Structures are given as structure tokens and as C-alpha cells.
Amino acid sequence: MSDAKPDLAPDAPKKKKKKQSVASMQRELRDLASPAKGGGEKPPVDFKKVFVRIGAAVAVLWVIAIFFVRWTLIPVFAAGALTVAAVGLGVWLVRYASRSRELAALLRSAGETEQGRKEALKKLETDFKKGDVQAALARAQLEMQDDPRKALATLEGIDLAKQLGPAADQVRCTRATIHLQLGELQEARALVDKMDLGKQQEPKTRAMFAAVAGEAWGRTGQGKKAVELLEVFNPEEPDYSEMRVQMWRARAFAYAGAGDMKGASRALKKLVEMSPQLLGMFVGAKRVHPILQQEAKQLFLRSGAAPRKMVRQKL
Numbered sequence: 001m002s003d004a005k006p007d008l009a010p011d012a013p014k015k016k017k018k019k020q021s022v023a024s025m026q027r028e029l030r031d032l033a034s035p036a037k038g039g040g041e042k043p044p045v046d047f048k049k050v051f052v053r054i055g056a057a058v059a060v061l062w063v064i065a066i067f068f069v070r071w072t073l074i075p076v077f078a079a080g081a082l083t084v085a086a087v088g089l090g091v092w093l094v095r096y097a098s099r100s101r102e103l104a105a106l107l108r109s110a111g112e113t114e115q116g117r118k119e120a121l122k123k124l125e126t127d128f129k130k131g132d133v134q135a136a137l138a139r140a141q142l143e144m145q146d147d148p149r150k151a152l153a154t155l156e157g158i159d160l161a162k163q164l165g166p167a168a169d170q171v172r173c174t175r176a177t178i179h180l181q182l183g184e185l186q187e188a189r190a191l192v193d194k195m196d197l198g199k200q201q202e203p204k205t206r207a208m209f210a211a212v213a214g215e216a217w218g219r220t221g222q223g224k225k226a227v228e229l230l231e232v233f234n235p236e237e238p239d240y241s242e243m244r245v246q247m248w249r250a251r252a253f254a255y256a257g258a259g260d261m262k263g264a265s266r267a268l269k270k271l272v273e274m275s276p277q278l279l280g281m282f283v284g285a286k287r288v289h290p291i292l293q294q295e296a297k298q299l300f301l302r303s304g305a306a307p308r309k310m311v312r313q314k315l
Helices: 014-030 046-070 074-110 115-127 133-141 148-156 165-181 185-192 203-218 221-232 238-257 260-273 276-281 290-302 309-315
Strands: none
Touching: 046 074, 074 115, 115 133, 115 185, 133 148, 133 165, 148 165, 165 185, 165 203, 185 203, 203 238, 238 260, 238 276, 238 290, 260 276, 260 290, 276 290
């Protein structure tokens, strides 16, 4: 009886097999990590609401300033300074939204071809400033398909201390995602422990952060904590359709880490329903719970997608 690892892409060379088995996950992680991700051409924040709130706050300040002007001009000066600051913030937000849309379009145009990625990388180098965090994230998403180490180097060049909290967490999340793919669990754990899910206003972004953090915790001895976080989000909700693979993957690792193999098996079966090839994320991968790996292998054999040669060897 042979215990050979499942061949998840029997008609391709060995190196090609691994890429095909995780291709769906890589595309999903690349899209979800995008700073431009917000639903097509729409910005990830409802700027109309933001501007209305800022305008209302400024109006209240001027009402108060005018009320006190008979006694002192200090409130007027303060209101003027805050108005200038609000205008500056508005300009920055408009530019941010514009860059987000431009980067989203650039990533879509890159497609799945090597030539498309090369052209997109060249455009990122020529059309965006060196310190642009959004551009750096986009570059890393393109690089991680062919060279995860290079993508990590790009992200590690960003000084997180100089970034706003949500932007810094975007970088941490993308770095953690790559470390998890490489089986570098402690490095991923150190990054997700610093992430603040509460600072992310967009529900999809919170769900994506939870999936990455949940997987890292589940694989580093915090299975119960991971399960509690992941169960806040329902992978079957239509709004999370683009993240379903990663969310069920994270649950499989979290349940296994918590000792709930029935829960882990349910998560694996959800992945099988989408595509048996997705089990390649667990079979033969680095630093995977051995029982979870064995369960994934058995499910793949029973799925009908396994090549006959492998099934005969198993039998």
C-alpha cells in the first residue's frame, strides 16, 4: 500500500501541478489584498457621506465662532484654520480615490499573463511615486504570483510607522498572507497580532483581515480565538462570494487548531464543493496539521477527481 501524495493535476509536470492547485487561492488573495479593492470602479469609502459630515462639522464650528465674535476673534481664527484643514483633507481624499481607481484598473489590465504583469509593473514604476503605499501594494500583488520573496521585499520596504493605521494594516495583512503561503507561521502571527480589524470600515476588508488573522492564529496555537473571530463572518453570504475560498480555508485551519476535526472536515467539504483541486492547499503544503492534511487527502480521493493511478496505489 503506497501513501503517495495526491496528484492534484495529473496531466501536468510536477512543478505545474502545485501552481494549478493553488491558482484560485492566489488570485483571490491578490484581489483581496488590493488597496484598490472596493467594488469595481467605486472607491472603498463612501466619500459623499464623509464630505457631508465634514461640511456639517465645519458649519457648526462657524456658527459657534460667529456667536462668540462679539467677545473675541479667537473662535473665528480657529474655525478658519480648521476649515483650511478640512479642505486639505478633502483634496487628499479625492486624490486617494482617484489613485485607487487607477490602480484597480491597472491590476485588472494585467490579467493572468506574464507579459501583462510586466507591463503593469513598468507602469507602476514610471507613473507612481516611490513612496506611494498603494502602488507598493499593487506591485507586491503582481510580484507574489511569480516570486513571493520579491513581493515581501517590496512590502518590507514600507515604513509602517509613517503610515495611517488602516494603510499599515493593509501592508501587514498582505505580508502575513505571503508568509502563510510560504509556511512561515510565526512571521505571519507577529504581523496579524498588530492588526486592528476595528479600523477597517469596509465589511469585505474586515472579513478578509479576519480570514488571514484566523488562519495565522489557528496554525500557531490559538485555535479557539481563531474560531471565535471567523464565526463572526458567514462565508456563504453573497457579499463575501469573492472571499469564500479563503474564508473556508481559514476555518479549516482554525477548527483543526482548536481540535475540532468535525468542523475542519466541514470546511474542507465546502472547498470540495467549489473545486476538489483546492485541497492542494493542504496536501503536501508546509506546516499543515497532519490530521487536517490526511483528511484533505481522503476527501480528494473520494471526490472522484483523483487520477486512477493514485486511487489504485491507495487501495
